[in-house]
Amino acid sequence: VVAATEAAGAAVLPGEGTAADFARCGYHRQLDLDASRWRDAAAAFRKGEYFLLDLLGVDRGDRLEVLAFYDRHVPGDRVKAVLTLGPENPEAPSIGDIFANARYYEREIFEFYGISFAGNQDLRYLFLHDGLDHFPLRKGKVPVSPEARARLTASPFDSRREDLFYLNMGPQHPSTHGVLRVVLGMTGEYVEIADPVVGYLHRMHEKMGENRTWSQFLPNTPRMDYAAAMTYNLAYVLAVERLAGIVPARRATVLRTITTELNRIASHMLWLGAYLADLGALTPFLYAFDDRENIQDVLDRFTGSRLTYCWFRFGGVSCEVDDQFVPSVRKLVDRMRHRLDVYEKLVGGNVIFHYRTRDVGRLTLDTARDYAVTGPGLRASGVPYDVRHAEPYELYRDLGCRVPHGRTGDALDRYRMRILDLHHTLDLVERALPLLETGPIMAEKVPKRLKPPAGDVYQVVESPRGTLGVYLLSGGAEKAERNHWRVPSFPHLMVSAALMERHLVADAVSIMGSFDLVIPEIDR
C-alpha cells in the first residue's frame, strides 16, 4: 500500500476530474477511472486523509458501474470516482487493503450485482441467504454462476484457527438491538476474531426504490430506521428535492427541522435505555421510555403515527400542525433539560458504568478514518465533524451549530458525545421555534407525477448515529434507476467487530452498544 501510495501520491490529486455542480448533485468533482488506476486513486485518497464514504454498484442497463465516494472531515471536496465495467463477468480491483470498510462493501456489491473484486478473497454472502439463484439488483435476472456460488457460500470458519472456541451471538440476543449475529472466535473469555453476519432483516428497500415511483417510496424510509424515522424521511425528501429542483416552503423547512430534532432526542433516548440495559442497568430503560412517550405524544398529534413517521413531502410537509404544537414543544424542552440532569446523576456519575466503559473500545483517529466512522463515534475520537455544521441543510445554517469533540475515543467518550448532542439538540429546537412563521406548508407547483431530470444526487444528513447518505440516480422517468443508502450503522458495525478483538466478551457488548447500532438500517 505504501509503495502504491508513494507512486500515485501526486498522480491523482489535487483537483483532477471534472468539476460538478455541488448545489445540484451533492459532490464536488467526478473522476472517471479505469481499472488500472482504481487502486492508485484509492491509495492517493487514503494518503490525502480522505475516507471512503460509500462504495456502491449501479446497473446502467448496458454497463455496470462501481461508484466510490471519497470525503474529508474538512468539507469542500467530495469526490465521486466511477469505474465502468462490461456486463459479462465483471471484475474490479479490490481496495479492501487500502480502506478497511471496502471489504464489506465489496461483499455487498458482489452478492447484489455479481461484480467480483480481484484481491478480495472473502466474498461470502453478507446480506442475502444462500437460496437465491440470481443477483437481485441486476436489471433482468442474471443467474448466479457455479463459480460465484462457490465463493458466496464459502465457510466462514477459518480452518487454520482450530484453537479457537466459536461463540454464536445472535440473531436472537437481547443486546444485539435487533437481529444481528456476530460469530465470535474466542480464547477463554477473550474475543480473538469477530465476524458480523447481517441481513436477517434485509427488506429489499433498495430494490423497492427501483420499482416504485418517487413518492411511493416515501413510506419505506421511516421503516429503514425506526429509531430516527424523521431523519430518513428528511434525507430522501431532500435528495429528491435537490434532484428535481424543488424549493420547499419556509414554514415547512422550520417544521421539518424541529420535528427531526425532536425525533433525534427520541432516538438517543432509545440508545441510552438500551445501552445501559446491555450493561446491566435496567432502571434507565424505564426512564428513557417515559421520555420517548412524551416526545411521541407531541409528534403523534399531527403526524398520526408513534414511530414510523411519514410526514414530509417533496416541497413541504403533508399537513399543518395544531395550535398546541409550539407550547407542547416548549414544555417538552424544559422537561428534557431537567431529565438530562437526572440522567447525569443516575448514569453519568455511576462508578460501575465508568468501569464498564472507560478505556473500552478505544478508537483511534486513523482507524476511524479507515472505516469511515461518523457521528458521535468520530467526534469522540477528536474530530469535530457534524454534517449539520459542515454542510448545513434545511435550517441549520441559521441556527448555528457547535460541534463538541472528545479526546480518548473510548466507549465513555462516545456516551458523553451523545449526551452533549442531546443538550445541543434541545438548544437547536429552542432556537428554531421563534423562526416558525405562518405561511404555506407546501411549495407551489410540485407535480403529482414527479419526473426529475436525468442525473444523480448524493445527499448527506446527520442522523443520530452519523452521516447518512442517499444516492439517487434518475433517468428522467417516474421511477429511480438506483436508490442507494449509505447507512451510518454499517461502518460502525464493521469497526465494532474490529475493536472487539482482544476484549472480554462482556466488553464486546459494551462496544457494540456504544455505537448505537440499529440493525434494520444496516440490512436495508
Add this chain to the structure above:
Amino acid sequence: VGSPTSPLIALPKPAAQVVALGRSFSLWPLTFGLACCAIEMMSTAMARFDLDRFGAGAFRTTPRQADVMIVAGTITKKMAPVVLTLYDQMPSPKWVIALGNCAISGGPFLFPDQYNVVEGADRLIPVDVVVPGCPPRPEALLEAFLKLEEIIVGKRIFPRQEVTW
C-alpha cells in the same frame, strides 16, 4: 387456528379451568424483536402501558422459559429457520402473536418477484392472535394479550372496550 394447548395429563374439568386461569394470568413472552414492531412491543412493556397489569410482563430472553412468542416484525428468508428453531425450543403449551402487517402477510414489503420476505408468520408456525398495524399501537398489543387470555380460558375476563367512533 390450532395450537398445542392440550395438557399432557388429563385433568378433571374444574382443575383444568383453574390451571388455564393461572396460565392466562402469567404469560411469559419471549424477548424477540425483529423490526419496527419490537420498539412498540418494548413500549407496551414499559411503565405507561404496563403489560405487567395483565401478568404478561416477565419477558424471557431464552425461549426455554417463555410461553408466548410475539413475532414482532418482518420475517426474512434468512431469519425463518431461526424463528422455527426458537418456536421449537419453547415448551408447550405455547402461543404465538403475529404483531404487525409484516408478520401477518409480509406487509408493505410485498411486490411481484420479491426475493427475501416470508409472507406471513403462519407459513412457518401456528399463529393464535394477529394484530394489524404498521406498527400497531401498544393498546392493540394489550388487546391481543386479552384476546389470548380469552382463548386460553374460554371466555372474556376483562371487559371489552367498546369502540365509539
